[in-house]
Amino acid sequence: MSKKLFTILAVLLVATMALSACAKAEVVPTEAPVTTEAPVAATEAPKFLVCEVTDTGGIDDKSFNATAWKGATDAVDQLGIEAKYLESKEMADFETNINAFVEEKCDLIITVGFLLGDATKAAAEANPEMKFSIVDNGYSPAIANVASQAFQTDEASFLAGYLAAGVSKTGKVGTFGGMNIPTVSIFMDGFARGVAYYNEVHGTAVEVLGWSTETNEGLFTDDFSDQQKGSQMAVTLMDEGADIIMPVAGPVGLGAAAAILERTTAEAPIYIIGVDSDWYLTAPDYASIELTSVLKNMDVTTFNVIQSAMDGTFAGGNIVGNLANGGVGLAEFHDLDGVVSAELKAELETVKADLLAGTITLNPAYKQ
Numbered sequence: 275m276s277k278k279l280f281t282i283l284a285v286l287l288v289a290t291m292a293l294s295a296c297a298k299a300e301v302v303p304t305e306a307p308v309t310t311e312a313p314v315a316a317t318e319a320p321k322f323l324v325c326e327v328t329d330t331g332g333i334d335d336k337s338f339n340a341t342a343w344k345g346a347t348d349a350v351d352q353l354g355i356e357a358k359y360l361e362s363k364e365m366a367d368f369e370t371n372i373n374a375f376v377e378e379k380c381d382l383i384i385t386v387g388f389l390l391g392d393a394t395k396a397a398a399e400a401n402p403e404m405k406f407s408i409v410d411n412g413y414s415p416a417i418a419n420v421a422s423q424a425f426q427t428d429e430a431s432f433l434a435g436y437l438a439a440g441v442s443k444t445g446k447v448g449t450f451g452g453m454n455i456p457t458v459s460i461f462m463d464g465f466a467r468g469v470a471y472y473n474e475v476h477g478t479a480v481e482v483l484g485w486s487t488e489t490n491e492g493l494f495t496d497d498f499s500d501q502q503k504g505s506q507m508a509v510t511l512m513d514e515g516a517d518i519i520m521p522v523a524g525p526v527g528l529g530a531a532a533a534i535l536e537r538t539t540a541e542a543p544i545y546i547i548g549v550d551s552d553w554y555l556t557a558p559d560y561a562s563i564e565l566t567s568v569l570k571n572m573d574v575t576t577f578n579v580i581q582s583a584m585d586g587t588f589a590g591g592n593i594v595g596n597l598a599n600g601g602v603g604l605a606e607f608h609d610l611d612g613v614v615s616a617e618l619k620a621e622l623e624t625v626k627a628d629l630l631a632g633t634i635t636l637n638p639a640y641k642q
Contacts, residue, residue, distance in 0.1 A: 320356075321354065321355055321356040322353075322354075322355040322356065322381045322382075322583075322584055323355070323356050323357075323358070323378075323379075323380045323381045323382075324346050324349065324355055324356070324357045324358075324380065324381065324382045324384065324580055324583075325357070325358055325359065325360070325375040325378065325380035325382070325383050325384070326342065326343055326346055326357070326358075326359040326360075326383075326384045326385075326386065327359070327360050327362060327368065327371045327372055327375065327383065327384070327385045327386065327390065328343075328359060328360070328361045328362055328386050328387075329362055329368075329386055329387035329389055329390060329498065330362055330363065330364060330365065330389075330498055330499055331387075331498045331499055331524040331525055332361050332499070332525070333359055333361055335498075335499075335524045335525045336525065336528065336551065336553070336556040336557055337524040337525065337527070337549070337550040337551060337556075338386060338387065338409065338410060338524070338550045338551075338570065338572055339386050339387075339524075340551065340556065341550055341551050341570065341571075341572040341573050342384060342386045342409045342572045342573065342576045343357075343359060344573040344576075345572060345573035345574065345575070345576025345577040345580065346359075346384065346576060346577075346580065348573060348577050349576075349577050349580040349581070352577075353580065353581060353584060355580065355584070360374060360375070362390075365389060368385075368389070368390050368393040369393045369396070369397075372385060372390075372393055372394065372397045373397065376397055376401055376404065379404075380404075381405065381583060381584075382405045382406070382407065382579070382580060382583045382588075383397070383404065383405070383406050383407075384406075384407045384408070384409065384576060384579075385406065385407075385408045385409070386408075386409045386410070386572075387408075387409065387410050387411070387457075388410050388411045388455050388456065388457040389453075389455070390408060390411070391408065391411040391413075394406055394408045394411070394420065395413065395417060395420070398417050398419050398420045399417065401419075402418070402419055403419075404419060405419055405421075405583050405588055406419055406420045406421070407420065407421040407422070407423060407576070407579045407583075408420060408421075408422050408423065409423045409572050409575075409576065410423065410424065410425065410457045410572075411423075411424065411457070412424045412592045413592075416590050416591040416592060417590050418590040419590055420590050421579045421582070421588065421589065421590055421591065421593060422590075422591065422592045422593065423572065423575045423576065423579065423593050423595070424592050424593065424594050424595070425457075425570045425572070425594070425595040425596070425601055425602055426594060426595065426596035426597070426601070426602055426640075426641075427457075427460050427461050427464065427549075427568060427570055427602050428460045428461070428463055428464030428467070428636050428637065428640050429464065429596055429597045429602055429629050429636065430464070430568045430569060430570075430597065430602040430603055430604055431460075431461045431462075431463075431464035431465040431468065431520070431549075431568045432464040432465070432467055432468035432471070432625070432629065432634070432636060433468060433568075433604045433622055433625060433626060433629075434464075434465055434468060434520060434547050434566060434568050434604060435447075435464065435465040435466060435467060435468020435469040435470075435471075435472070435482075436468040436469070436471060436472045436621070436622060436625055437468075437547075437565070437566060437604070437614065437618065437622060438465070438468075438469060438480075438518040438520070438547065438565070439468070439469040439472035439473065439478065439480040440472060440614075440615075440618040440621070441518060441545070441565065441613060441614060441618070442480055442517055442518050443517055443542075443543075444515045444516070444517045445478070445479065445480050445481060445515075446480070446481045446483060446514065446515040446516045446517065447469060447480060447481070447482060447483070447516055447517070447518040447519070447520075448482070448483040448484045448493075448511035448512075448514070448516035448518070448519045448520070449461075449462045449465050449466070449482070449483075449484040449485050449492070449493075449519065449520040449521070449522065450462075450484045450492065450493035450494060450495065450507045450511070450519075450521055450522070450523065450530075451492065451493070451494045451495070451521075451522045451523055452494065452495055452496070452497060452498040452522065452523030452524055452526055453494055453496055453497075453498070454491075454492070454494050456640065458494075458522045458523070459485075459490065459492070459640075460640045461520070461522040461549055461568060462484065462485040462492055462520075462522055463485065463487055463490070463636075463637050463640060464636060464637075464640075465482070465485070465520055465547075466482045466485045466486075466487050467487060467636060467637065468625075469482050470482075470487070471625070471634065475621075483511055483514055483515075483516050484511060487637070490639075493507060493510075493511075495507055495523055495526050497523070497526055498523055498524040498525065498526055499524070499525055499526065500526060500529070501525060501526055501528050501529030501532070502529055503526055503529065504521055504523060504525075504526035504527055504528065504529030504530040504531075504533075505529040505530060505532055505533040506529075506533075507521070507526075507530060508521070508529070508530035508531075508533040508534055509533050509537075512533070512534070512537055512544060516544075517542070517543065517544045517545065518544070518545045518546070518547065518565065519534060519544070519545075519546055519547070520546070520547040520549065520568070521546070521549070522549050524550075527546075527548065527549070528557060528560075530546065531546050531553075531557065531559075531560040531563065531564075532560075534546050534560075534563050535560055535562070535563055538563055543563075543613075544563065545563050545564070545565040545610065545613075546560065546563050546564055546565065547564075547565055547566055547567065547568065548564060548566075548567035548568070548605070549567060549568045549570070550567075550568075550569070550570045550572070551567065551569065551570075552567045552569060552605040552606075553567045553605075554567070554605065554606070554608045554609075561608065561609050562609060564608065564609075564610065565607065565610050565613065565614075566604055566605050566606070566607055566610075567604075567605040568602070568604065568605075569602060569603045569604065569605055570595070570601075570602055571595060571600060571601050571602065571603070572595075574595075574600070574601070575593055575595055575601060578593075579593070597626065597629055597630055598630055604622075
């Protein structure tokens with residue numbers, strides 16, 4: 275073979291090999307590109323959101339707003355929910371605050387107080403897919419998406435009235451309210467009836483100042499936040515001779531406690547009976563004059579409603595707290611335990627048993 279022919283063949287062979295290599299490169303799959311970015315984390319599911327709207331007493335009223343909020347915070351600790359609240363400074367805020375939580379799509383909206391009844395009803399009917407619960411109010415007929423928390427507080431305040439009549443040295447006891455609405459006057463009516471029952475049993479004539487069971491009228495401050503009004507009302511009752519006073523007025527009652535603490539003496543003691551929560555715990559500054567408290571255990575019923583909304587057992591209608599189910603009760607006497615005789619304590623147990631048995635009849639107008 276000539277050198278020239280050999281050179282031509284060599285060139286052709288190299289070219290053929292090059293083309294073959296190029297062809298193979300087109301069909302061999304390449305590896306996926308390597309990324310240095312971290313993988314995107316899965317989005318955490320939002321927590322069950324409970325939203326409370328207070329009345330004008332505020333979240334820290336040491337009364338029913340605070341007690342209902344405790345039910346929500348207990349659910350935060352025990353059920354792992356998220357909870358928030360909006361305070362109503364005036365009645366005009368009720369609808370605004372509820373609608374704000376509707377827009378936020380809260381899983382359960384809790385409104386606190388009889389005065390929020392109309393605004394809660396309107397929001398619930400406009401948003402039937404949402405769940406609501408109102409503390410201290412009921413509806414007839416019931417609303418399917420509203421769990422109403424009502425309380426037979428006249429049962430517990432009946433015991434408080436009986437106690438007050440048994441402890442009083444002046445033969446006069448007093449009560450006053452924030453507003454003349456059913457959830458306030460039910461306390462006052464039960465208290466007065468308890469005093470009357472003590473008189474019936476013992477043949478005494480202890481007088482009740484501030485409420486009439488015959489006319490359903492009494493003393494009211496028309497306010498749930500101005501403590502000065504509570505102070506003035508307590509002074510009026512003390513001037514008339516009352517040595518035990520039960521204010522049913524939220525934070526206004528603390529003004530009454532301050533006035534009583536200033537007036538009381540070892541020789542002529544004057545006591546206060548708290549409402550809604552155990553004032554010995556929520557208002558410890560007045561522990562020395564706190565005979566007892568009429569308990570409205572809204573924290574328990576609120577917690578139970580939250581739990582039902584979470585587990586799918588939520589149902590509209592009235593939930594009634596009473597002596598039988600522990601929804602209402604009388605607090606311990608704490609530092610003033612020695613003021614209550616053993617005989618009177620035994621009588622209170624008997625009266626409680628008679629209330630539970632239905633042998634003592636209260637005002638049917640207040641039955642839930």
